[in-house]
Amino acid sequence: MTPEFTTLHADARLGYWLQPPPTIDRESPVLVAVHGISRNAAEHAEAFGAVAASCGAVLMAPLFSRELFPDYQRLGRRGRGLRADLALEAMLSDLRQRLGIAARRIHLFGFSGGAQFAHRYALAHPERVAGLILASAGWYTLPDPELPFPRGLAPCARLPDLRFSLAPLLRIPTTVLVGELDRVRDETLNRHPLLDRRLGTDRFARARRWVELLESAAGELGIRPRLRFRSLPRSDHDFTTCIAPDRGDLAARVRDCLASVSPAPLVV
Secondary structure, three states, rough: OOOOEEOOOOOOOOOOEEOOOOOOOOEEEEEEEEEEOOOHHHHHHHHHHHHHHHHHOEEEEEEEEOOOOHHHHHHHOOOOOHHHHHHHHHHHHHHHHHHOOOOOOEEEEEEEEEHHHHHOOOOOOOOHHEEEEOOOOOOOOOOOOOEOOOOOHHHHHOEEEEEHHHHHOOOOOEEEEEEEEOOOOOOOOOOOOHHHHHOOHHHHHHHHHHHHHHHHHHHHHHOOOEEEEEOOOOOOOOHHHHHHHOOHHHHHHHHHHHHHHHOOOOOO
């Protein structure tokens, strides 16, 4: 089977790449792969199609267009395009209707800007996420209840209906991946002094430091976190490099994460 692009019955502005597994039933798992700012959803669908099929999972690769979702990495704050978290919910509702599956919780993967979206979606909607795989995010929301979202967990005036919960996120099986060569401060990296000071000055340092911060926060909350940090060998910030079998082998790592997840009951 090959992925096909489809638009929503209820809203033709929204669309996603879809590949069902060879056999499907109501409880089939769903892998959602979220692109970075290059909006290469088709490339994600192609890269993870075989992985999803081997795990018996439905593959969805949503497209967050630049025109409609300029702020999708931060969930779509008021005045900055459509809400990306609500758009994903609409896509999942469409998926359920098309395939007749439950899709109560999803396995959520994101690369670069997609990893930013993925961990923030999980902070806002932890009950919807069975497993989280974050690759090469430029920066992360800090586990700081005093800083307003997206830098921290305090309420955001531009997302007035959302609250961000750290404890439920810490109970989600989460793998943080980053290329071992992803240490360049390029023009797309958020260089705010606060992020440099508290997370580090490049994507590799920020990924490792964020995991350390979450592990420390989990200890303070008395939670045993389900966190893993892994570097991608001989890989920089290029998706093609990260996915190459002789380098980052990202597809195999996503497959291993899917195969290892047995979600614990969520306590909110």
